Amino acid sequence: MSETTTLLTGNKRAPLGRSRARRAEAIGAWTLLAPYAVLFLIGAAIPIGYAFVTSLQKAPTPVDPTTGFGGLDSFVTVVTDHRFWSTFQNIAIVMAIWLPIMVLGIVGLALLLHASPNRFGGAMRFIYYIPGALGGIANFVLWVYLLDPQRSPIAFLWQGMGASSFKEVVTPGNMPGILTAMLFFQGVGTWIIVVNGGLNGIPEEVLEAAKLDGANAWQLAWRVKLPIIRPWIGYAALMNIAYGFQLFLEPYLLRQISSGAIPPEWAPTQLGYAFAFTNRDFPAAAAMSIILLLITLAIGWVIVRKSGLFGEDERGN
Structure with a gap:
């Protein structure tokens, strides 16, 4: 009876131990990744997003000084230059x-x-x-x-x-x-x-x-x-x-x-x-x-x- 109890508790503890190890590993990975993630957002993701939004705007001209959504006009302007x-x-x-x-x-x-x-x-x-x-x-x-x-x-x-x-x-x-x-x-x-x-x-x-x-x-x-x-x-x-x-x-x-x-x-x-x-x-x-x-x-x-x-x-x- 005691052997059965030991086996059952052992089988329960093994997955529990692996789960805690994975959780600790994930926390450690995210902790190490956090500084890079912040720098990536500031130096790459946000500027790229801002550039993409800007590229879809309409550039003002002396004839038409209004701005707004311009679609892909800016890309056409660049490629046809x-x-x-x-x-x-x-x-x-x-x-x-x-x-x-x-x-x-x-x-x-x-x-x-x-x-x-x-x-x-x-x-x-x-x-x-x-x-x-x-x-x-x-x-x-x-x-x-x-x-x-x-x-x-x-x-x-x-x-x-x-x-x-x-x-x-x-x-x-x-x-x-x-x-x-x-x-x-x-x-x-x-x-x-x-x-x-x-x-x-x-x-x-x-x-x-x-x-x-x-x-x-x-x-x-x-x-x-x-x-x-x-x-x-x-x-x-x-x-x-x-x-x-x-x-x-x-x-x-x-x-x-x-x-x-x-x-x-x-x-x-x-x-x-x-x-x-x-x-x-x-x-x-x-x-x-x-x-x-x-x-x-x-x-x-x-x-x-x-x-x-x-x-x-x-x-x-």
């Missing part, structure tokens, strides 16, 4: 050159770093990170110096191209190459460290088993390491794509310094800026931002699906 497709064409050319070089550079150097001895690897991690420390305006000032044929240590390259002034170097045809170099050296070091962190998370038992099976260094990198760090590579590609569509500072300042060598609306973000502060058409500017968001989300969704980012591993953990 003669500068719209050229701005995306410019960014597409930069992406086609920069992203493959960026991803290949990140993965190749991270694999080399991971296979290097400890002391050498530590020194190389520091060297790779130095360009990342020159982010933003510091990186831009450095490249302004390098692009000036009168002062640059690589002036022979520009002079060999027939350029004798900064304005002759910064031309629409040279912009994809210039931005590729600027963005690559600014961000490659930081992303090498991120991907190298994924490589360091590979269990030594997996690598040792591959070596015992006769895998050489190339096979180890191609068949073992790369499939495991695919989510990290996808994350790096996703964030760089998002950054590429947000390009504004570099083309804007290059135009200022080169005395208008490139169009004022060279990138999509510059076109949105022109809608807002030149045309005074804030609904069109909001519509431009929504279009950029949708394009970025669509590309991000494809990358997340293909790379396995945020997905479960093969063991189902």
